[in-house]
Amino acid sequence: MHSSYVFFTGTACGLLLLANARLLISYRHQPAGRWLILMLTGVLCYLLWPLLSLEHPLARLLFDLPTILVPAAFWLFAHQLCSEGETFPRWGWIPIALSVIVPAAANHLEFATTPALHEALYVLAQPLKLGLIAAGMVELFRRFQSDLVEARRRLRAVLLIAVGGYMLVVVSAEFLFSYWPIPAGIPTLHALLATLLSFAACLWLLALSPEALGESLPPAPEENPAEVPEPPERPSPPLDAAQHQLLEQLQAHMRDGGYRHTGLTIRELAEQLDAREHVLRSLINRHLGYRNFNEYLNEFRIDEASARLADPQQAHLPVLTIALDIGYRSLSPFNAAFKRRHKRTPTEYRREQLPA
Structure with a gap:
């Protein structure tokens, strides 16, 4: 050899x-x-x-x-x-x-x-x-x-x-x-x-x-989470003036419903805020604590969906209509994201919140 x-x-x-x-x-x-x-x-x-x-x-x-x-x-x-x-x-x-x-x-x-x-x-x-x-x-x-x-x-x-x-x-x-x-x-x-x-x-x-x-890597699962004290949260890194301004723009944009745009990507969001993509990516990850952009969007979308599903005035709206209104392309990803948050489907959640 x-x-x-x-x-x-x-x-x-x-x-x-x-x-x-x-x-x-x-x-x-x-x-x-x-x-x-x-x-x-x-x-x-x-x-x-x-x-x-x-x-x-x-x-x-x-x-x-x-x-x-x-x-x-x-x-x-x-x-x-x-x-x-x-x-x-x-x-x-x-x-x-x-x-x-x-x-x-x-x-x-x-x-x-x-x-x-x-x-x-x-x-x-x-x-x-x-x-x-x-x-x-x-x-x-x-x-x-x-x-x-x-x-x-x-x-x-x-x-x-x-x-x-x-x-x-x-x-x-x-x-x-x-x-x-x-x-x-x-x-x-x-x-x-x-x-x-x-x-x-x-x-x-x-x-x-x-x-x-x-x-x-994702965090390792704890075998006995009740016996293990939660680690203290790491403080967010300090922001400079430009990052602080971008964070305020981002929060205002989301409050105004920016997350409802169907198929929104972080690149598109950066263009809407006139920001650099890598700066926005780092801000959402390191300061707000999100590892995935869809996870960040889902926080806003599921919050709105939860409120609308519990609203008697919107009880006539199909679940699909609400899912499309808040930015999902179809019912399947909405159901999956909603169930991860509430441990139940949107229909089950609505039934609990609006008993007949």
Whole structure:
């Protein structure tokens, strides 16, 4: 095996171990952190696999399993990072289960009498991997514009472009080179690329932005919230004169119903207030405490909806009419936002507030 390939692979593995140690120390209690640790562990096992000579079938399976789980871990991590508390869809576990079972069967079961079945399982495994990676990239791209946490926006972009793109290329190349000879230098080039990505991850985690991942990840759920005192609220950062003026403009605009504009984005709001988008984004996030622009809009929209649903003078109005009046495009996102606030649907809320 080429010495430069071994060198770069070993370097990448050492850097991944360092990054994983940092993650284990700080983020092992958070679901998103655990999925990220699993993803990096899978990449580590993938890089080490060609250097090892595992003979026992069970050892081979256990060592290969983290690698098989990388696409699923990427999707689950992306969902945890970007979903703002939404539960992972139940149907998503079906392709995840298939993405584990099919490659495990293709890689580790004996098909001496049925080679066609082995070929079919191997071919089927590739679109499953690509589909899960694509689903993770969609999660990272979804609602990117409305994300108010600047560190998380940068992390989304890096994961989307660098990590997601890297995995798509690797899976596609693996499939291609299983039927054609691998050109000289490709394994070394891959090891070098893995080293550069691992170095960039360590540099970001340990030096450039050691707190950025903590700011990006959702807070870890408390097992016994009644026994854990709430942490004191961090004071809002002081505002300069321009920021204070912009905050007053923003609050006045919202009081006048600016949130009712259908499909309002933070870019459009910044144009309406004649402000820079990144300044407005930072103001709503750091001073008002919102992590997502839609969450900020929903505060105003659900407040108005709650008042109108409890108003006897508007009892004749359909729920859909109220949802459209306050800026929603359809009933489904309104129902979801309303239920997150009141733990009941708008119809149930109206029935409680206006008993017959």
